Amino acid sequence: MKLSSKYKYLFEEALEKCSLRPTKQREHIFSLILQKKDHPTADEIFKRSRASMPSISLATVYNCLESLVESGLIRQVNFERESTRYCPNLKPHAHFLCKKSGEVYDIELSKPLLDQITNALPSEFIAEHIEINFNGLKN
Amino acid sequence: MKLSSKYKYLFEEALEKCSLRPTKQREHIFSLILQKKDHPTADEIFKRSRASMPSISLATVYNCLESLVESGLIRQVNFERESTRYCPNLKPHAHFLCKKSGEVYDIELSKPLLDQITNALPSEFIAEHIEINFNGLKN
DNA sequence: GTTTTATTTAGAATTATTCTAAATACGCTT
DNA sequence: AAGCGTATTTAGAATAATTCTAAATAAAAC
Ligand SMILES: [Mn+2]
Ligand SMILES: [Mn+2]
Ligand SMILES: [Zn+2]
Ligand SMILES: [Zn+2]
Numbered sequence: 001m002k003l004s005s006k007y008k009y010l011f012e013e014a015l016e017k018c019s020l021r022p023t024k025q026r027e028h029i030f031s032l033i034l035q036k037k038d039h040p041t042a043d044e045i046f047k048r049s050r051a052s053m054p055s056i057s058l059a060t061v062y063n064c065l066e067s068l069v070e071s072g073l074i075r076q077v078n079f080e081r082e083s084t085r086y087c088p089n090l091k092p093h094a095h096f097l098c099k100k101s102g103e104v105y106d107i108e109l110s111k112p113l114l115d116q117i118t119n120a121l122p123s124e125f126i127a128e129h130i131e132i133n134f135n136g137l138k139n
Numbered sequence: 140m141k142l143s144s145k146y147k148y149l150f151e152e153a154l155e156k157c158s159l160r161p162t163k164q165r166e167h168i169f170s171l172i173l174q175k176k177d178h179p180t181a182d183e184i185f186k187r188s189r190a191s192m193p194s195i196s197l198a199t200v201y202n203c204l205e206s207l208v209e210s211g212l213i214r215q216v217n218f219e220r221e222s223t224r225y226c227p228n229l230k231p232h233a234h235f236l237c238k239k240s241g242e243v244y245d246i247e248l249s250k251p252l253l254d255q256i257t258n259a260l261p262s263e264f265i266a267e268h269i270e271i272n273f274n275g276l277k278n
Numbered sequence: 279g280t281t282t283t284a285t286t287t288a289g290a291a292t293t294a295t296t297c298t299a300a301a302t303a304c305g306c307t308t
Numbered sequence: 309a310a311g312c313g314t315a316t317t318t319a320g321a322a323t324a325a326t327t328c329t330a331a332a333t334a335a336a337a338c
Binding site: 164195197199206 | 315317324
Binding site: 019020021023024025055056057058059060063064065081 | 283284285286287288290294295
């Protein structure tokens with residue numbers, strides 16, 4: 001439930017850059033997401049966070065997640081119209097949703113492949129963000 | 140507002156394969172989506188469809204879109220948490236959302252590139268569906 | 279320590295979508 | 309062509325995820 005000094009530093013720097021305050025709630029939620037490296041929804045994070053911070057509200061969880069995304073500490077992952085999930089892996093990567101287990105997996109993508117994908121865009125398109133999502137079955 | 144005989148045939152075949160009936164509403168919505176090759180939301184399609192079919196309901200639009208997707212005549216496109224959009228382009232392709240205009244564009248992807256992307260998956264992952272979405276700015 | 283401003287909180291509101299149940303249409307059999 | 313069983317349409321209610329509101333609290337600046 002506590003951030004290591006390495007992550008504490010990252011956390012404070014990242015929020016600082018966006019003029020956001022490093023609050024207890026933001027730190028707590030960030031530490032929960034780092035801890036269990038799955039891709040939880042806001043509601044799952046809400047439930048987990050109440051274990052050690054019973055007074056936190058769902059609105060705060062949404063607010064904190066928004067701040068963490070804005071400051072670049074975590075990213076959002078969306079599959080179709082399911083609830084948004086949150087991911088602490090900052091390396092560029094794709095996601096795979098297993099239809100059977102409902103689990104989300106990180107899929108590494110090589111730099112050259114990513115470049116090829118970006119280069120598939122005609123020159124009038126300037127991409128800011130790319131999202132690559134698979135779904136299917138994992139053994 | 141009418142399907143060409145080529146599309147009429149495709150339409151009837153595709154629904155037939157899923158044991159779905161070729162109703163007036165389904166045909167009308169399919170023709171609207173083919174006509175204006177943008178990526179409309181259910182609500183936009185609802186508004187357009189009322190022009191020539193004033194009695195259609197929003198629930199029917201949702202139902203018809205679901206049938207058309209199920210039978211493979213159109214596909215869904217989701218950007219983050221925005222309303223689902225619908226696309227009549229059946230060739231594998233990616234999508235680009237321009238943040239400025241709100242327009243969605245089809246991005247062609249070569250077969251070899253698509254294969255490379257699929258091959259980026261470790262062997263225990265069997266992909267059924269891939270979604271590649273860009274967003275940024277288009278000149 | 280006091281003031282200023284950002285954040286948290288509970289609950290209400292919103293939005294897209296799905297559900298419900300009654301009315302209607304479709305397509306097969308006679 | 310009429311009748312029958314089933315699928316579809318329809319209007320409105322319900323749902324689920326997320327956002328908004330406004331008052332209470334906490335953090336930073338002074
Ligand atoms: Mn994103
Ligand atoms: Mn899809
Ligand atoms: Zn991830
Ligand atoms: Zn498209």
